[in-house]
Amino acid sequence: MTVLRAAHVPELPRSRRTYLRAKRAFDVVACLIAAPLVLLIVVLCAVAVRLDSPGPIFFSQQRTGRHSRRFNMWKFRTMCRDAEAMKASLQHLNVLPLPDFKVPDDPRITRVGRFLRRTSLDELPQLWNVLRGDMSLVGPRPTSFGIETYDLWHTARLEVRPGLTGLWQITGRGVMSFDERLRLDIAYLRNMSFRTDLRILAMTVVAVVKRSGL
16 A cells, blocks of 8 residues: 655654654553453443444544555444445435534434444544554544545644644534644644643543433
């Protein structure tokens, strides 16, 4: 597979490259420490998804990652089995500018799916993506659409691994346009540090508990 690099973005300075290597080590260690509890929750969620509606337990979708590399991102399935086929018929209800797609009270979401989304438990399988190196715990959220949809200034977000959570997850994920989210991504890129990452992780937990932002 050919990997395209965002050519207009300069090479990262040595200090930033050192931080990114340490960030990767932190991601792996954190995932391994959390693994026993996460695996238990994953099993419980998998059983709930299986019992709630017919179809696969997990949902995989191509996303755009670092240096525009496409990868399969994993989630628990939260929609009915024919959700993709129903998308065209719901296009007129989309409340976000293209290429984003969001329908309030989406009829394709299952009962268990609504709970998983409210609690963000549907995102747990992405810890596998973090361990594989496709993603990081914190970073720009990976898009389902490819780099051909990006404007030139959008490609700055492709210099780092996409994240399980990020600034826009804690500030209003469901109501922001792609350009608005990109501005938050760029703000994160300019201020990347362990302190920033830990702050975002802590605020993500608060947002999940309060069901705000997420």
